[in-house]
Amino acid sequence: MSKSNNVYKDAYNRGLRLLDETKSLPSEPELGTLLGVSRTTIRTILTRMEETGLIAWNKRSKTVLRVPRPDDFFPEEETDTLSQIIERSFMRRLLAGGAEPGMQINELELAREIGVGTTSVREFLIRFSRFGLIEKRRNSHWVLKGFTRAFALELTEIREMFELRSAAAFAALPEDSPVWADLDLLEDEHRLLAREIATRFNEFSELDERFHRLIHRASHNRFIVDFYDVIAMIFHYHYQWNKAQERERNEVAVAEHLAYIAALKSRDLGKVDTACRKHLKSARHTLLTSIPEGQQP
């Protein structure tokens, strides 16, 4: 089992959704850009669609014969990237407790436990190391630094520095910059979510990420933009971990975002700074309260 065909399976599933909408599929290169895969993969997809009687395929003509049924889709778990699988396993271990700072991480053991090769685990750990939670000892094992209070404080310190700067840069952007339209759209989404917060509160974290990434992009600095990956990763798992008062927290955050957006639109740097600081302060507070105190070194 040298390489899973998850790219194909995932693209196939997404491709099935196209069949609902049209009576015939576009050209192979067009499908490729649409699904973000190569033509080779598109042809494998089309081959299977033909075999399962979903389409009739002859050269340029790809006629839809029937609408896809639930059992036409590949199971969700087969569409994941290996690195996603490893990340999930690793984070589960890390957050499930018993992961004391200073503990050493064994590549071979991790690989065996997850049921993958050591190379993939190594590559994951190298990629993951930039999040500052693990560290490598020269030709030896990895050491877990732990998701501690210190980590959260260091993370938020940088976050605040970067976001204040990005927000100021954002507000200074010219009238005709396309970001203002993006901001308007996000504002609408926020208002909509605010109105239905009681039922849709769990959709906030995705909106949150899009909003902050838009602001960070205004910095035009790759290190600032890339740093948001660290924040996003932590928040992603943090939200899965800590569901306490999720609705209330998100309701407050949406309101703060709206104030923040209004400040940006006013282009008044003082107002932007105030609104940004206020939101960052409560974000930090939320993160800090969620850290299990027992895990401190």
Added chain:
Amino acid sequence: MSKSNNVYKDAYNRGLRLLDETKSLPSEPELGTLLGVSRTTIRTILTRMEETGLIAWNKRSKTVLRVPRPDDFFPEEETDTLSQIIERSFMRRLLAGGAEPGMQINELELAREIGVGTTSVREFLIRFSRFGLIEKRRNSHWVLKGFTRAFALELTEIREMFELRSAAAFAALPEDSPVWADLDLLEDEHRLLAREIATRFNEFSELDERFHRLIHRASHNRFIVDFYDVIAMIFHYHYQWNKAQERERNEVAVAEHLAYIAALKSRDLGKVDTACRKHLKSARHTLLTSIPEGQQP
């Protein structure tokens, strides 16, 4: 050839230098900590030292029989880590010109050219990606972003943000903190170098790195401390690349460092800010002037 024994060879070479100083070697575990390798490697080293008649080894007694000759040492190039070898090759390519931004990077080709496996190249590229010079396209090739003016500006923007903050934190450190002693030592080294700048100017870059790392460490923030790796890496290759006016540049920098150190010792935040800003400004200028203009996108 599945793994080179460069750890052994490097430790062996360093071990040879111990023979100059003493008449008999310490215990195996002690040698291990001294050379930073495991006892397994120490025993391999001792075995060879015995074979080549450098020592007489019987259990606890390891008597030095003769002083090592130049040909006892392993050649320098055999003591390098694979990742050092790959990094050097890669950087040579990158700086040698013809490396246009947007150009794609081929793992297989790189591996073949350097004469190593693809796994090592992949791991190197993943590690290297945090420097912001390359980027990966989802299940496809890497793209070179290039050592451009934009890169230098983004890098220095963060650097200045981080260093100003670290310098302020440094100056606020209590009287009894051990960093003040470290700073005194560095100050002495700077004075010494300043006096002999005409002949020793090329020793500056190493001192520069030690000085700035000391300051960054005062931030007590892993992201700030780790970011210095990016700067160090760029400066390392930059200094190899651009030798123009090296002596003059370094002479100016040493003087700026001394002013910066004096400001830190005064603990006057205003003075620290001024001295730090001044030095960072000339550092940025040096970096910017060295970037080949033709490479702009």
Added chain:
DNA sequence: AAACTGTTTTTTCACGATAAAAGACATTAA
């Protein structure tokens, strides 16, 4: 001739295997 389909080549991804190096355990000497 532009854009597509069919076919072939190349590259990426992931694995198992193996030597180097680290680490653990057992034994011996001071």
Added chain:
DNA sequence: TTAATGTCTTTTATCGTGAAAAAACAGTTT
């Protein structure tokens, strides 16, 4: 009885290999 040495086990670093996926090339169709 502590700290070393001797021996054995485990882990890390690296390669070659093969399937998945991308990319390049060649031939068709409109």
